[in-house]
Structure formats: C-alpha cells, structure tokens
Amino acid sequence: MQSRKSQGRQSHFRELLTEAMSGEYHMEKLPSPAYDFAEERQAVYYSNMRYNMESDMSVMVMNHHEQLDELKLLKEWKREAQE
Amino acid sequence: MNCEYSYEDMIEKIGEDRLHEKYTEVLASANHFIEEAGYQGNVECNERILFSLILDYYADLFRLKDFHGIEWIRTEKSFAYLIAWIVRRKPLQFLHYTEDEKDIYVNERFATFLMLNECLLCGEKRFVGSENQSRLDEYINLLFYYFKYRECNPQVVELAIESFKMGTLVS
Numbered sequence: 001m002q003s004r005k006s007q008g009r010q011s012h013f014r015e016l017l018t019e020a021m022s023g024e025y026h027m028e029k030l031p032s033p034a035y036d037f038a039e040e041r042q043a044v045y046y047s048n049m050r051y052n053m054e055s056d057m058s059v060m061v062m063n064h065h066e067q068l069d070e071l072k073l074l075k076e077w078k079r080e081a082q083e
Numbered sequence: 084m085n086c087e088y089s090y091e092d093m094i095e096k097i098g099e100d101r102l103h104e105k106y107t108e109v110l111a112s113a114n115h116f117i118e119e120a121g122y123q124g125n126v127e128c129n130e131r132i133l134f135s136l137i138l139d140y141y142a143d144l145f146r147l148k149d150f151h152g153i154e155w156i157r158t159e160k161s162f163a164y165l166i167a168w169i170v171r172r173k174p175l176q177f178l179h180y181t182e183d184e185k186d187i188y189v190n191e192r193f194a195t196f197l198m199l200n201e202c203l204l205c206g207e208k209r210f211v212g213s214e215n216q217s218r219l220d221e222y223i224n225l226l227f228y229y230f231k232y233r234e235c236n237p238q239v240v241e242l243a244i245e246s247f248k249m250g251t252l253v254s
Contacts, residue, residue: 037158042108
C-alpha cells in the first residue's frame with residue numbers, strides 16, 4: 001500500500017507528464033539559415049578568403065609571435081656539435 | 084532519428100560532388116595560406132589527413148542536423164567545426180627539418196586566420212587602423228593560446244565567433 005506522500009508524488013508526476021504530452025513544453029531548436037552554404041556561395045566565400053590572405057591582418061596572423069626558443073637552442077647545439 | 088553513420092553512408096548522403104567541392108576549396112585555401120605565410124617548400128597540406136578531417140567535419144554536422152532537425156547550418160557553425168578539426172588533425176605538415184625563422188604552429192595559425200576571416204572580414208578585404216593594431220595583436224595572441232594549449236571545442240569556437248559578430252554591432 002502506497003503512502004499518502006508517495007501517492008502525491010505520483011499524481012504530481014502525472015500532471016507534469018500530461019503537461020508535456022499536451023505540448024506545453026517546446027523543444028528548443030537551433031537557429032538555422034535560409035540557404036545552403038554550398039556551390040557558388042561557398043566558392044565565392046573561399047575565393048574571397050584566399051584574397052583576404054593578402055591583407056595586413058593575415059600578415060599579423062602569419063608572422064607575429066613566432067615561438068622560436070627551441071629552434072635557437074637546436075641551432076646552438078648543432079653549431080656546437082660541428083665545432 | 085538515425086545518428087549512426089558509417090563513412091560509406093555519409094559519403095553517399097553528402098554526394099561525391101559536394102564532398103569534392105569542400106575538399107577542393109579547403110585544400111586550395113590551405114595551399115594559399117602556406118604560400119602567403121612563407122612556409123612553401125617546408126610545409127604541405129597532407130591530402131589524406133585533410134580528407135579524413137572533412138569526413139569527420141561532415142559526421143559532426145550530420146549528427147547535429149539530425150538531432151536538431153535542421154536542413155542547413157550557418158557559416159559560423161561550419162567554420163567552428165572545420166577549425167576544431169584542423170586543430171585536432173593538423174593537416175599542414177612539415178616535410179623536413181627547417182632552420183627558417185618560422186615556428187611549428189602552422190595549423191594553429193591557419194585556424195586563427197579562418198576564425199578572423201569569419202569574424203572580422205565578412206568576405207571583404209579590410210585593413211586594420213594603426214591605432215587598433217596592438218589590440219588586434221593581443222586578440223590574435225589569445226586565439227593562438229587557445230588553439231595551442233586548450234581543448235579546442237567547436238561549440239566554444241562558434242560562440243566566440245557569434246560573440247565577436249555581436250560585438251561589432253553594439254560598438
């Protein structure tokens with residue numbers, strides 16, 4: 001025999017289930033675009049991107065903050081080995 | 084809802100033409116980047132790794148589309164997943180030891196460029212004003228750090244791109 005507390009919990013669950021079944025809760029959807037990123041649209045995007053690789057911003061990405069500590073050490077070791 | 088794909092099923096679903104189109108565009112961009120960044124002769128885009136990462140990219144997108152019931156995805160999401168797979172798979176590979184004054188983070192640089200291109204350039208060639216160069220430099224540093232040392236999560240990359248675009252609207 002179920003206790004009054006347990007019966008209450010079950011009836012509350014039923015209410016929640018009925019709410020969900022009646023469509024009161026909506027599953028959230030990701031926003032999606034109205035067009036496909038393919039064919040000509042994609043070709044134009046990538047072509048512009050390659051053109052943008054010649055901008056000063058891309059030069060900053062390509063050349064700045066070179067991390068050459070290991071290269072310097074390797075060069076030093078090589079030089080020492082040759083001497 | 085079927086979220087289980089084999090590569091064979093997936094290739095059939097994407098279509099060879101579409102797959103080839105994406106592969107060709109990314110390969111051409113990677114090769115152009117290698118040249119522009121001064122890595123030519125020392126670095127090449129490994130075509131097998133690139134093909135494999137494009138399949139993984141599509142696998143992610145198919146799961147997403149199925150799960151959310153959407154037909155198409157936005158460029159922000161497309162590039163977020165592409166960038167994350169580039170950072171994971173590292174298609175740009177050094178051919179041999181080089182003593183040129185270039186560091187080893189060529190894939191992370193390529194990923195950073197793709198991200199900035201999507202965030203800032205929006206298809207147009209733009210130049211950075213001298214007053215903003217140091218701030219942009221700091222931002223590039225931050226992106227680099229993330230791609231080099233943190234776990235590259237496409238959802239985080241997508242959110243960063245979206246936030247950046249939103250920031251340009253409210254400034």
